Amino acid sequence: xxxxxxxxxxxxxxxxxxxxxxxxxxxxxxxxxxxxxxxxxxxxxxxxxxxxxxxxxxxxxxxxxxxxxxxxxxxxxxxxxxxxxxxxxxxxxxxxxxxxxxxxxxxxxxxxxxxxxxxxxxxxxxxxxxxxxxxxxxxxxxxxxxxxxxxxxxxxxxxxxxxxxxxxxxxxxxxxxxxxxxxxxxxxxxxxxxxxxxxxxxxxxxxxxxxxxxxxxxxxxxxxxxxxxxxxxxxxxxxxxxxxxxxxxxxxxxxxxxxxxxxxxxxxxxxxxxxxxxxxxxxxxxxxxxxxxxxxxxxxxxxxxxxxxxxxxxxxxxxxxxxxxxxxxxxxxxxxxxxxxxx
Amino acid sequence: xxxxxxxxxxxxxxxxxxxxxxxxxxxxxxxxxxxxxxxxxxxxxxxxxxxxxxxxxxxxxxxxxxxxxxxxxxxxxxxxxxxxxxxxxxxxxxxxxxxxxxxxxxxxxxxxxxxxxxxxxxxxxxxxxxxxxxxxxxxxxxxxxxxxxxxxxxxxxxxxxxxxxxxxxxxxxxxxxxxxxxxxxxxxxxxxxxxxxxxxxxxxxxxxxxxxxxxxxxxxxxxxxxxxxxxxxxxxxxxxxxxxxxxxxxxxxxxxxxxxxxxxxxxxxxxxxxxxxxxxxxxxxxxxxxxxxxxxxxxxxxxxxxxxxxxxxxxxxxxxxxxxxxxxxxxxxxxxxxxxxxxxxxxxxxxxxxxxxxxxxxxxxxxxxxxxxxxxxxxxxxxxxxxxxxxxxxxxxxxxxxxxxxxxxxxx
Numbered sequence: 001x002x003x004x005x006x007x008x009x010x011x012x013x014x015x016x017x018x019x020x021x022x023x024x025x026x027x028x029x030x031x032x033x034x035x036x037x038x039x040x041x042x043x044x045x046x047x048x049x050x051x052x053x054x055x056x057x058x059x060x061x062x063x064x065x066x067x068x069x070x071x072x073x074x075x076x077x078x079x080x081x082x083x084x085x086x087x088x089x090x091x092x093x094x095x096x097x098x099x100x101x102x103x104x105x106x107x108x109x110x111x112x113x114x115x116x117x118x119x120x121x122x123x124x125x126x127x128x129x130x131x132x133x134x135x136x137x138x139x140x141x142x143x144x145x146x147x148x149x150x151x152x153x154x155x156x157x158x159x160x161x162x163x164x165x166x167x168x169x170x171x172x173x174x175x176x177x178x179x180x181x182x183x184x185x186x187x188x189x190x191x192x193x194x195x196x197x198x199x200x201x202x203x204x205x206x207x208x209x210x211x212x213x214x215x216x217x218x219x220x221x222x223x224x225x226x227x228x229x230x231x232x233x234x235x236x237x238x239x240x241x242x243x244x245x246x247x248x249x250x251x252x253x254x255x256x257x258x259x260x261x262x263x264x265x266x267x268x269x270x271x272x273x274x275x276x277x278x279x280x281x282x283x284x285x286x287x288x289x290x291x292x293x294x295x296x297x298x299x300x301x302x303x304x305x306x307x308x309x310x311x312x313x314x315x316x317x318x319x320x321x322x323x324x325x326x327x328x329x330x331x332x333x334x335x336x337x338x339x340x341x342x343x
Numbered sequence: 344x345x346x347x348x349x350x351x352x353x354x355x356x357x358x359x360x361x362x363x364x365x366x367x368x369x370x371x372x373x374x375x376x377x378x379x380x381x382x383x384x385x386x387x388x389x390x391x392x393x394x395x396x397x398x399x400x401x402x403x404x405x406x407x408x409x410x411x412x413x414x415x416x417x418x419x420x421x422x423x424x425x426x427x428x429x430x431x432x433x434x435x436x437x438x439x440x441x442x443x444x445x446x447x448x449x450x451x452x453x454x455x456x457x458x459x460x461x462x463x464x465x466x467x468x469x470x471x472x473x474x475x476x477x478x479x480x481x482x483x484x485x486x487x488x489x490x491x492x493x494x495x496x497x498x499x500x501x502x503x504x505x506x507x508x509x510x511x512x513x514x515x516x517x518x519x520x521x522x523x524x525x526x527x528x529x530x531x532x533x534x535x536x537x538x539x540x541x542x543x544x545x546x547x548x549x550x551x552x553x554x555x556x557x558x559x560x561x562x563x564x565x566x567x568x569x570x571x572x573x574x575x576x577x578x579x580x581x582x583x584x585x586x587x588x589x590x591x592x593x594x595x596x597x598x599x600x601x602x603x604x605x606x607x608x609x610x611x612x613x614x615x616x617x618x619x620x621x622x623x624x625x626x627x628x629x630x631x632x633x634x635x636x637x638x639x640x641x642x643x644x645x646x647x648x649x650x651x652x653x654x655x656x657x658x659x660x661x662x663x664x665x666x667x668x669x670x671x672x673x674x675x676x677x678x679x680x681x682x683x684x685x686x687x688x689x690x691x692x693x694x695x696x697x698x699x700x701x702x703x704x705x706x707x708x709x710x711x712x713x714x715x716x717x718x719x720x721x722x723x724x725x726x727x728x729x730x731x732x733x734x735x736x737x738x739x740x741x742x743x744x745x746x747x748x749x750x751x752x753x754x755x
Contacts, residue, residue, distance in 0.1 A: 035752075036751065048465060057710055114723075114744070200578045200581050304714065304718045307416075
């Protein structure tokens with residue numbers, strides 16, 4: 001294809017990508033470098049139905065409007081927001097490293113900082129859920145591939161259910177099931193003979209429930225892709241392996257897995273990106289006390305009584321940076337394979 | 344056949360229109376009234392009453408939305424504003440004042456506010472900025488039968504509640520006699536703010552945004568909050584106001600500090616276990632640490648009129664809202680809320696809020712940086728409540744988080 005034709009062909013997608021992906025990211029980056037103007041305050045008298053009149057501080061909106069008109073973005077702050085306690089917490093980390101009582105103390109005190117607490121859960125979620133969900137998806141794909149045609153359709157449909165359900169609703173369903181009077185919670189209490197056992201009270205069990213939910217909701221995607229891949233496995237190779245006396249396991253190990261390896265790279269890439277943005281289960285499980293994620297931090301900055309756009313912007317940029325770092329090994333590998341094929 | 348169809352259709356239309364009430368709100372000329380409010384029963388009632396004002400040239404629409412706090416600033420910033428009326432409370436009016444998005448109402452009150460009482464006028468810097476129509480506060484709900492069986496009197500303070508909880512637990516009547524809405528987030532922060540107001544101390548150094556909770560009072564509040572968790576369901580960190588109401592109605596708990604606006608729904612016969620409603624007593628909020636102030640924040644809900652709209656729309660909006668909170672509406676629905684409207688006779692559901700207000704509870708602070716403190720509390724107290732952090736560390740964390748946010752917000 002001549003370059004000109006190729007360019008004309010991808011131009012509409014290119015325009016859409018710039019408009020809907022690149023420009024919003026640029027605006028978030030710009031936003032993260034700014035903080036609010038210093039507020040001009042005045043003391044005023046407030047009168048309310050209860051408690052009569054009191055003297056309170058209030059923002060002088062006229063003076064602020066003028067500042068806002070001169071510099072609508074707010075005050076330039078450079079990397080200040082990135083380095084403060086709510087994000088990378090450079091000063092706090094320095095203080096912790098310079099005076100502490102051993103390694104355990106350092107870890108505990110760093111974990112107490114909101115950004116690192118969120119990052120810890122986000123990374124654990126990524127690296128536990130992705131391989132487990134891929135493994136489970138692969139096993140389901142092999143199983144579905146082996147069952148008779150008659151019942152294949154319904155089985156595929158039911159295997160896909162977790163992906164069809166909206167994540168927030170799916171997490172709420174599971175959350176209600178693990179309550180003390182829910183089916184899973186009550187069964188576990190009976191099983192361990194411990195009426196006070198609660199999956200929602202302890203941090204460890206909360207993390208375990210969230211990870212379990214993550215595997216449950218992510219497995220169908222791997223299953224669909226691997227199942228499609230299984231349809232392309234060459235029958236001749238499989239037959240000759242059988243004639244050579246390969247067992248079922250050996251056929252999977254030496255024929256199917258190598259054949260599906262490129263697909264696995266693709267699935268890992270998508271799943272890592274998705275899991276790094278974990279958010280809905282934390283809200284659905286009301287798990288904010290024990291587990292937070294980077295996306296939850298952004299949500300927290302933008303909701304509530306005071307909205308901090310600079311802070312949310314900085315966390316978003318750090319999240320994007322995190323995704324890039326995570327995908328590096330996979331991207332490098334893909335690049336190498338591509339070069340290899342060309343040569 | 345055709346005639347049949349025509350008759351049926353016209354009959355149907357007749358039936359549809361007969362249900363809608365048309366009120367004369369005295370609105371002259373045309374106007375568009377667009378209301379944005381939070382989403383609970385009393386506000387929905389005010390909205391539907393205001394919608395009766397729809398007439399020739401006057402349209403009234405209402406959006407009751409739990410996300411109203413996040414919607415109101417962008418919606419009122421544009422010109423003309425998306426909504427002409429923003430229904431607010433003491434905390435949600437602050438962002439609108441900060442950005443100068445609502446208009447003074449003195450002239451409208453003089454013209455159309457004959458039915459309003461002086462204490463309904465929220466004055467800021469001498470100008471009327473909002474019209475309050477209902478009060479709200481958290482207060483004590485308790486099960487008289489359970490407390491009687493354990494031989495304890497009505498709790499007046501958090502110390503009494505702890506003693507009563509111990510007695511009930513020891514008697515074996517209930518495993519978890521206390522419930523509180525301590526879900527990390529807005530609810531948990533509100534619990535701290537409530538208890539701290541009961542100490543009588545201020546949150547900030549006078550005349551500045553410097554935080555002043557890192558003291559004896561702050562520690563006392565945290566220790567009390569932590570002590571109560573010993574008598575709560577182990578899942579207490581996932582309980583918000585609605586879940587503790589459900590726990591209470593199911594008969595699982597004997598005492599809770601719960602919203603007055605949910606009292607009506609709690610003491611109706613719907614969805615409650617045997618004996619819960621008959622034995623429920625609504626009392627003033629408890630005091631804390633030997634103080635005499637009920638340890639909760641008082642709230643008012645009221646309406647404000649947007650700045651970026653035509654004067655005609657503003658006048659129509661004001662009259663529609665005055666109709667929405669009219670004494671006639673209140674007389675017809677006395678049990679829905681604790682109204683601040685003329686002629687209101689408090690019903691059984693308002694007892695707790697009125698006792699709390701009469702006990703001298705303080706209003707939720709209206710400082711512009713209070714929202715930042717609320718957010719800092721909402722995320723930094725969770726570990727303390729879970730028992731993995733001590734009180735001093737929790738207060739230090741709150742201060743650090745607040746200072747970071749206040750610097751970014753331009754207050755420090």
